[in-house]
Amino acid sequence: MRLLRPDSKPTAPANPPGGGSAPAGAGAGEFDAIFRSCVGDVHSYAFALLRDRAAAEDVTAIAFERLFRARGRLDAGRGSPRALLFTIARNAALDELRRRARRPVADAAPDERADARAEEEFAQVERRAFVAGALATLRPRERELVLLKFHGQLSNAELARALGISETNAATRLHRALTHLRGACTTEREHAA
Numbered sequence: 001m002r003l004l005r006p007d008s009k010p011t012a013p014a015n016p017p018g019g020g021s022a023p024a025g026a027g028a029g030e031f032d033a034i035f036r037s038c039v040g041d042v043h044s045y046a047f048a049l050l051r052d053r054a055a056a057e058d059v060t061a062i063a064f065e066r067l068f069r070a071r072g073r074l075d076a077g078r079g080s081p082r083a084l085l086f087t088i089a090r091n092a093a094l095d096e097l098r099r100r101a102r103r104p105v106a107d108a109a110p111d112e113r114a115d116a117r118a119e120e121e122f123a124q125v126e127r128r129a130f131v132a133g134a135l136a137t138l139r140p141r142e143r144e145l146v147l148l149k150f151h152g153q154l155s156n157a158e159l160a161r162a163l164g165i166s167e168t169n170a171a172t173r174l175h176r177a178l179t180h181l182r183g184a185c186t187t188e189r190e191h192a193a
Contacts, residue, residue: 046060055096
């Protein structure tokens with residue numbers, strides 16, 4: 001069920017999942033454009049939540065398949081296809097986390113450093129490690145908010161719809177989560193020094 005090749009370059013499926021050729025009311029090019037513009041962000045979001053590349057690829061595939069199946073029900077008044085895609089990805093990732101909670105699974109070590117191929121990438125990997133370490137210290141709901149906002153690039157209104165809360169509540173929770181994240185980043189840097 002993987003959409004990503006081992007070289008991690010996004011490729012659109014020849015025939016979108018679920019059969020057919022394109023979202024209702026949209027050409028094949030529009031679904032392809034959504035896929036190409038969002039696949040990396042959806043995968044990054046899922047990987048940040050799950051910390052497992054294979055599971056993140058499965059969640060990414062599920063999200064695009066479900067978006068394709070829901071194409072006839074898309075309503076621009078309720079949000080963008082990108083926002084719906086991240087809502088679907090969130091639900092699929094939470095389902096995976098629930099499955100994991102029911103069965104013990106050995107933790108996989110992050111392999112971001114192994115993926116680095118050049119020195120300039122090392123600095124970026126190091127910064128990501130600080131942020132990942134800081135994210136890991138947040139409560140799951142706070143971590144989820146930050147990931148949806150920045151990986152999903154959702155507006156506060158879209159974030160509120162994805163979480164089923166008011167926009168004001170979403171903004172307040174996001175502010176608190178970012179405050180905690182900043183503090184955790186500072187702590188991570190101090191421990192590394």
